[in-house]
């Protein structure tokens with residue numbers, strides 16, 4: 001007897017322009033079964049990130065089996081693997097998933113429970129699915145990479161510059177940084193994005209298309225204690241080196257090769273003994289790090 005079950009999914013075999021009728025295909029694929037630490041989630045909502053666009057970037061080859069995108073999801077646990085301890089069938093969850101496994105654009109999806117959180121009760125599934133990828137990035141960048149304290153009193157005289165503050169990651173970062181008691185300066189270039197950044201709690205905004213030094217001086221800052229770069233790292237490295245406090249910390253989430261504007265001149269940070277750290281929110285799941293359960297904990301704190 002064949003006990004295989006099937007499910008619907010959306011995926012691609014060729015990397016075609018999104019307007020091409022075959023860029024995203026409706027598929028019928030085998031429904032997976034959870035093993036080990038995996039849970040099987042009935043997907044209720046997904047969201048789209050620059051990560052999906054990155055994976056869909058032009059490649060000239062054809063995949064042997066369809067690539068399923070979708071690295072942000074919310075749903076209901078259907079089944080759990082034998083080693084699972086954190087969830088049971090019926091639990092409502094949200095998560096980003098792993099970049100080295102299929103995405104969540106399918107009826108059911110396997111994910112390691114250690115990178116899954118309990119869905120916020122105050123949000124519906126669609127709202128919850130918009131949160132994990134950006135929030136994990138913001139949380140790990142601020143608290144793990146920049147090692148910012150959660151204690152508001154410790155941060156009362158500290159400032160952070162968030163480059164690209166009105167974007168998906170920036171909007172969450174601004175709120176978490178404010179909750180941690182930091183003075184937040186966000187960069188934004190348009191009236192709508194300036195207003196959006198202020199609405200999320202930024203104390204000040206400056207324009208990322210102009211030199212940072214005079215703009216910061218105008219609002220009373222010679223330097224900032226932390227910088228979180230959420231856009232072109234190469235474009236902003238000189239600006240960042242000029243305004244970071246000596247022995248300060250910079251974290252970036254955008255690799256230099258992404259923007260093709262050149263390579264990183266790290267010597268610019270030498271005289272100030274600046275700490276520079278990368279954040280990739282997929283690292284823990286990609287390398288199955290010993291502390292990958294931290295993503296479960298941080299998503300629950302976020303909820």
Ligand SMILES: NC(=O)c1ccc[n+]([C@@H]2O[C@H](COP(=O)([O-])OP(=O)(O)OC[C@H]3O[C@@H](n4cnc5c(N)ncnc54)[C@H](OP(=O)(O)O)[C@@H]3O)[C@@H](O)[C@H]2O)c1
Nearest residue numbers: 050164166167168169188189190193208231253279280281
């Ligand atoms: N490493 C990781 O784990 C990780 C995780 C998530 C995202 N990412 C990457 O991080 C980047 C941001 O992601 P996101 O989801 O926040 O993107 P997003 O929502 O598309 O970001 C849009 C924002 O970027 C700002 N922006 C445009 N040009 C800029 C420039 N030259 N300098 C500074 N800001 C600029 C815009 O501000 P204005 O409209 O005001 O100009 C806009 O508000 C993407 O490249 C994404 O691939 C990395």
